[in-house]
Each structure stands twice: as structure tokens, then as C-alpha cells.
Amino acid sequence: xxxTIPLSQPSSNPRKIPSVVFFEHVGExxxxxxxxxxxxxxNELYSKYKFxxxxxxxxxxxxxxKLPDITNALEMVEYLQSTQEEIKxxxxxxxxxxxxxxxxxxxxxxxxxxxxxxxxYPHEEAIDLLRKNLANAESALExxxxxxxxxxxxxxxxxxxxxxxxxxxxxxxQGK
Amino acid sequence: MELESLNPxxxxxxxxxxxxxxxxxxxxxxxxxxxxxxxxxxxxxxENIDQREILVPLTASLYVPGRIIxxxxxxxxxxxxYYVEKTRAQSSEFCTRKMNMLMENMDKISxxxxxxxxxxxLVQEIMRKKIQEFQASQR
Numbered sequence: 001x002x003x004t005i006p007l008s009q010p011s012s013n014p015r016k017i018p019s020v021v022f023f024e025h026v027g028e029x030x031x032x033x034x035x036x037x038x039x040x041x042x043n044e045l046y047s048k049y050k051f052x053x054x055x056x057x058x059x060x061x062x063x064x065x066k067l068p069d070i071t072n073a074l075e076m077v078e079y080l081q082s083t084q085e086e087i088k089x090x091x092x093x094x095x096x097x098x099x100x101x102x103x104x105x106x107x108x109x110x111x112x113x114x115x116x117x118x119x120x121y122p123h124e125e126a127i128d129l130l131r132k133n134l135a136n137a138e139s140a141l142e143x144x145x146x147x148x149x150x151x152x153x154x155x156x157x158x159x160x161x162x163x164x165x166x167x168x169x170x171x172x173x174q175g176k
Numbered sequence: 177m178e179l180e181s182l183n184p185x186x187x188x189x190x191x192x193x194x195x196x197x198x199x200x201x202x203x204x205x206x207x208x209x210x211x212x213x214x215x216x217x218x219x220x221x222x223e224n225i226d227q228r229e230i231l232v233p234l235t236a237s238l239y240v241p242g243r244i245i246x247x248x249x250x251x252x253x254x255x256x257x258y259y260v261e262k263t264r265a266q267s268s269e270f271c272t273r274k275m276n277m278l279m280e281n282m283d284k285i286s287x288x289x290x291x292x293x294x295x296x297x298l299v300q301e302i303m304r305k306k307i308q309e310f311q312a313s314q315r
Contacts, residue, residue: 073238080240088245091232093225094218096253097267101232103242110231110239118239 005033005041007161013150014143017052020045020157026168035169042165046158053151056144063141070137074130077109081123180302184310187303194296201289208282215275222250222268 011019023029030038080087086104093099108122111129121129182190225247232242250267251259262270 069236073235076234076238089232089234089242090251091234093250094221095214096271097218097222098251098253098259099225099249100245101230101242102245103232103240106241110241112237112239 005029005038007041007045011150013147015147017147017150017154019150020049020154020161022157023161023164026164027172030165030168030172035165038165039162039169042158042162046155046162049151049155049158053148053155056148056151060141060144060148063137063144067134067137067141070130070134073111074127074134077123077126077130080106080109081127182302184303184306187299187306191296191299191303194292194299198289198292198296201285201292205282205285205289208278208285212275212278212282215271215278219268219271219275222264222271225264 007021008018009021011017013019080103084105086102088100088102090098090100108120109126110118110120111126112118225244227244227247229241229243231239233239248264250262250264252262252267252270254260254270
């Protein structure tokens with residue numbers, strides 16, 4: 001049975017992503033665990049980081065798309081709250097059809113919360129909710145960016161580890 | 177093209193080319209079908225509009241109760257960024273025309289796809305024959 005080689009360690013990352021251990025002496029590591037299990041586990045760790053990176057990239061795209069929508073909705077509700085008369089709008093009926101509608105003064109608006117749920121809120125509450133959503137989305141985007149930067153470092157260190165071990169095995173084989 | 181004169185390697189290249197073409201055409205077909213569905217949905221929306229109170233979408237997640245001012249007047253996007261005011265009948269007719277044009281293109285593409293697939297089968301058949309001949313000559 002192969003033993004688990006300590007290739008990663010807990011890090012200071014707020015999302016608890018482990019960081020890669022950088023080995024000073026590759027030779028000792030190869031001698032202790034054997035080149036093949038070492039390379040295999042290094043590769044596994046590397047793929048895990050890559051996979052996580054792809055995941056975070058995807059969620060970053062989603063967040064980036066949501067942000068302008070929340071900002072627009074917030075502005076609209078604030079405008080609706082401030083205006084005293086009914087307003088006329090052009091809205092999208094379907095992909096290529098738009099039509100005019102008039103919106104009378106209402107005390108409340110309806111927000112689509114997702115998953116077939118829509119709730120009606122008075123202006124104040126809607127503004128609060130949208131502000132909170134906006135803040136959450138912005139901080140989620142920030143932490144995703146932070147994680148991506150951290151992951152990039154770990155991926156580079158993993159690649160360095162992999163090539164050092166590989167080169168060491170090649171050299172030691174040539175030496176024999 | 178004289179397929180019989182090509183060796184298995186060249187046939188392989190022809191096969192790959194054909195595979196790519198079929199994939200591209202199938203994608204275009206799917207896109208056209210998607211567009212047809214959208215126009216169909218637009219038509220249905222047009223027919224269901226009247227003067228009742230509706231929830232007007234102001235953004236993708238914000239809706240407000242309101243009323244359509246003129247259920248007979250619509251703005252149709254006839255191209256990227258070009259909008260024309262049309263009556264309900266005209267808009268519906270526009271959607272139908274667009275749908276028909278797209279479906280005609282879909283037919284053309286599906287004919288091309290079938291043609292390429294038949295060609296692909298032919299190439300694979302000849303490849304098989306060549307490989308068999310080559311193996312037979314080795315024995």
C-alpha cells in the first residue's frame with residue numbers, strides 16, 4: 001500500500017485551500033517514497049488544483065453576469081420610489097418584440113428570487129434586499145478573485161515540484 | 177474525386193475533413209432550430225396580449241404591475257439594433273416570414289448534411305477495402 005506523501009499543508013487562505021509544500025531536497029523525497037508513487041500523487045494534487053481553478057473561473061463568470069443585473073434592478077426601484085406619477089416604459093415581450101406599457105404608482109414591486117419564486121416587496125424592503133444582494137455578489141467576486149490568485153501560485157509550485165522530481169529521476173537513471 | 181486512387185492515410189485526412197464539416201453543419205442546424213423556436217414563442221406572445229393588467233419586467237429580476245398602452249402596436253427588431261413599429265398583424269406576419277426563411281435554410285442544411293454523411297460512408301468503405309487488401313498482400 002502506498003503511503004500518503006505530505007505534499008500539501010494547511011494555509012492561511014480564508015477558504016481553507018491547502019497550499020503546496022516546496023521541497024528543498026528532491027533526492028530525499030524520492031529515496032523515501034519512491035519516484036513512481038511520488039509522481040502519481042504529485043499529478044493528482046496538480047489535477048485537483050486545476051479542477052478547482054476551472055470551477056472558480058465558471059462561478060466568476062456567473063457572478064460577473066449577475067452584478068449588472070442587480071445594479072440595474074436597484075436603480076429602477078430607487079427611481080420608482082422617487083417618481084410621483086405613472087411612467088411609460090418599453091419592455092421586452094419576447095426576443096425580438098417590444099411594446100409600451102404604463103406603470104401606475106404602486107407601493108410595491110415584485111422581485112424574482114429564482115427557483116420559481118417571486119415575492120412582492122414594498123419599495124424600501126426591495127431596496128434593502130437588492131443592496132444586500134449586490135454587496136454579497138461583490139464580496140463573493142472579490143473572494144473568488146483572491147482564491148484564483150492563490151490557486152495560480154499553488155499550481156505553479158506544483159508544476160515546479162513535478163518537473164524537479166521528474167528531472168531528478170531522469171538524471172539518476174542516466175547516472176546509473 | 178477519385179477516392180480509389182488515394183491511399184489509406186489520405187483517405188483518413190478526407191474522413192477527418194468530412195467529420196469536421198458535418199459537425200459544423202449540425203451546429204448551424206441547431207442554431208437555426210433555436211431561432212425558429214424563439215420566433216414561434218414571439219408569435220404566441222403576440223396573440224396573448226390584450227389590455228389586462230400584467231407584470232411588466234423592468235429587469236431580469238424586477239417586475240412591476242402595469243398595463244399595455246396599445247395592444248395593437250409593437251416594436252419589432254428586424255436586424256441588430258434596428259427596430260420598426262408594427263401592428264399586431266404585421267408583427268405576426270414578420271415572425272412567420274422569418275420562421276419560414278429559417279426553416280427553408282434548415283432544410284437545405286439537412287440535405288447537405290445527408291450528402292456529406294453518404295460521402296463519409298463511402299470513404300470509410302473504401303478505407304476498409306484498402307486496409308483489407310493491404311493485409312492480404314502482407315500474408
